[in-house]
Structures are given as structure tokens and as C-alpha cells.
Amino acid sequence: MLKSFEHVGMTVSNMDQAVAFYCDLLGLTLHLRKKTDDGSDLAFLDAGGGMLEIIAPVNGAKRAVDVPDDTAGLRHLTFLYTSVDETFAKLEAAGVDLKERPRFTYNPEVLHKVAFVRDPDGIIIELAERKN
Structure with missing residues (x-):
């Protein structure tokens, strides 16, 4: 039986920038921030009805690309x-x-x-x- 929505996970290029944007500007709350075994940054941000999991890989990440109208995706x-x-x-x-x-x-x-x-x-x- 489904209890609730838990979280969405996404990749970011810079953890400090992402936390500042999502917490300071959008109002989410930092729930957890730590390093993973491979040295990436990991954080869970509480949005009130679910979490946003963000991962910043050690070597950064390329800028997001919009999902075209005829392509499945978020x-x-x-x-x-x-x-x-x-x-x-x-x-x-x-x-x-x-x-x-x-x-x-x-x-x-x-x-x-x-x-x-x-x-x-x-x-x-x-x-x-x-x-x-």
C-alpha cells in the first residue's frame, strides 16, 4: 500500500549553489548533507510533502537540457x-x-x-x- 511521495533525485553541478537556490530562495529545508563514498556531495532538501535529493558529482555536471515535447522525461x-x-x-x-x-x-x-x-x-x- 502506497504511503506517500518520498523524493525526486537529480544531479546538480555545484552543491553550494543548489542548496542556496533551493533553500534560501525557494524555501526548502536542508535535511541532510554529506559526502558519498566516491566523494560526491549528497543532500536531501525537505519540500514539506516530499524531499528533493540532489547529488553533485566530484567532476561536476553539464547544464540541464529541456525535455522536448515529443520526448518522455521529467x-x-x-x-x-x-x-x-x-x-x-x-x-x-x-x-x-x-x-x-x-x-x-x-x-x-x-x-x-x-x-x-x-x-x-x-x-x-x-x-x-x-x-x-
Whole structure:
């Protein structure tokens, strides 16, 4: 029997940059950070309803490539906020790479408003809010 969503794992090029982005700017909480046996950096970031596992390989990593519309794969990570507008403004002021400004959703049955930014490695992050 399924209990809950646990985590998504992803590769980053720089652990310090990733932790600063996801924790300081997006509001996740650092749960664990350590070195693996091969010297890579590993961290688990708590997003409130599941974790984000990030691994920074010893020799770094290339910038992420967007998944084309006709290719299977993870398209973006979505985090839920009380206000997309406020969160987007904070990220814009911090110089984050902006992809799409806040707008009303195409799926109002699920979400109210969304915006899209990129993390330091180019991974697309969706900021979402639900109707009150």
C-alpha cells in the first residue's frame, strides 16, 4: 500500500549553489548533507510533502537540457506557494533566470496561478498556487 511521495533525485553541478537556490530562495529545508563514498556531495532538501535529493558529482555536471515535447522525461519540478507573484518577485530581484512570468493556469481545476524559472543548472522550476 502506497504511503506517500518520498523524493525526486537529480544531479546538480555545484552543491553550494543548489542548496542556496533551493533553500534560501525557494524555501526548502536542508535535511541532510554529506559526502558519498566516491566523494560526491549528497543532500536531501525537505519540500514539506516530499524531499528533493540532489547529488553533485566530484567532476561536476553539464547544464540541464529541456525535455522536448515529443520526448518522455521529467519536464519540471513544481513547488506550491501561497503567492506566486510574491515568490516570483523575490526570485526576479535575486537575479534568477526567469522563464515565464506569473499567469493564470490552463488547468484551473488543479491550480490557480503559475510561473516558471530556472535553477542554477537550467532545470525548469514551476511556482504554483491554488485558489484559497
